[in-house]
Amino acid sequence: MNTFKNLTQLLDFFKDEETCKAYYEQKRWGGNVACPHCGSLKVYRTNRGFKCGEKLCYKKFTVTTQTIFENTKIGLRTWFAAMYLISTSKKGVSSLQLAEQLGITQKTAWFVLHRIREMLKDNGNEQLEGEVEVDETYVGGKNKNRHKNKKVENSQGRSAKDKTPVVGLIQRDGKVRLFVVPNTESETLHTIMGSNVAENSTVITDAYRAYNGLDSRYTHVTVKHEEGGYVIKIGDQKFHTNNIENFWSIFKRGIIGIYHFVSAKHLQRYCSEFGYRYNERELTGVKKFDIALTKVSSTRITYNTLIGK
Numbered sequence: 001m002n003t004f005k006n007l008t009q010l011l012d013f014f015k016d017e018e019t020c021k022a023y024y025e026q027k028r029w030g031g032n033v034a035c036p037h038c039g040s041l042k043v044y045r046t047n048r049g050f051k052c053g054e055k056l057c058y059k060k061f062t063v064t065t066q067t068i069f070e071n072t073k074i075g076l077r078t079w080f081a082a083m084y085l086i087s088t089s090k091k092g093v094s095s096l097q098l099a100e101q102l103g104i105t106q107k108t109a110w111f112v113l114h115r116i117r118e119m120l121k122d123n124g125n126e127q128l129e130g131e132v133e134v135d136e137t138y139v140g141g142k143n144k145n146r147h148k149n150k151k152v153e154n155s156q157g158r159s160a161k162d163k164t165p166v167v168g169l170i171q172r173d174g175k176v177r178l179f180v181v182p183n184t185e186s187e188t189l190h191t192i193m194g195s196n197v198a199e200n201s202t203v204i205t206d207a208y209r210a211y212n213g214l215d216s217r218y219t220h221v222t223v224k225h226e227e228g229g230y231v232i233k234i235g236d237q238k239f240h241t242n243n244i245e246n247f248w249s250i251f252k253r254g255i256i257g258i259y260h261f262v263s264a265k266h267l268q269r270y271c272s273e274f275g276y277r278y279n280e281r282e283l284t285g286v287k288k289f290d291i292a293l294t295k296v297s298s299t300r301i302t303y304n305t306l307i308g309k
């Protein structure tokens with residue numbers, strides 16, 4: 001049983017590459033090794049890994065084939081440590097911190113972190129329901145820090161021209177879902193909600209005009225911050241948007257404090273990272289690590305895709 005409670009204990013537990021491979025092999029296949037190319041269970045162990053026994057396939061593979069670990073020179077021990085740190089640090093971990101802690105270059109750390117973020121995205125397609133708080137925030141381009149002639153006019157609040165908007169939906173006592181969007185117009189917001197929030201749910205927003213018209217599909221409760229209200233009482237029930245606002249505050253402290261600057265191109269992946277941590281917040285570090293490990297064979301992005309080649 002693995003019971004590591006911090007990075008040092010994790011590195012003690014995964015003492016070498018063989019231990020990491022055996023652990024992941026068990027997690028991936030549970031004793032029934034399946035060919036990742038054709039799915040066959042007719043598999044032979046070789047000196048270097050496995051060979052498929054299916055006549056039409058007959059391909060070689062290893063435990064890292066078709067995972068985020070494939071074709072990288074980074075050892076599993078380093079990957080595991082990075083996955084653990086990103087899963088358990090509240091606000092995230094920068095490539096500089098990761099490079100220092102694991103003794104790798106910052107460039108390698110940057111690549112490792114982005115591959116992990118990509119795999120952490122929520123692939124669930126079940127709709128949020130019950131009470132759902134919806135709100136948007138803006139990331140990037142801090143106007144007051146800019147040179148005077150580069151300042152963007154009217155960039156306060158919702159008309160922010162140089163910032164990237166993110167829409168967040170949180171189900172009460174449930175999951176958060178985040179979307180980087182080109183704008184916060186009514187059509188954009190309504191489309192996202194249409195595909196992510198079940199009909200007849202109660203949707204709680206602030207008084208932003210783009211949320212008008214939601215009551216054709218939902219029970220729409222508006223919390224009017226301008227009038228000093230943060231909780232609205234209807235009958236015996238209280239409604240608020242505190243959960244999404246608390247989430248934004250962690251998100252922003254992470255983005256500004258840890259990552260300093262996040263380009264629009266990579267922002268969705270940071271959203272995946274923060275969303276994952278929020279959604280698995282009740283779990284222990286080991287459980288979070290194991291959940292992350294179940295995701296490593298779903299998606300894989302190459303370094304060239306990341307840098308836009």
Ligand SMILES: [Zn+2]
Binds near residue numbers: 040052057
């Ligand atoms: Zn095969």
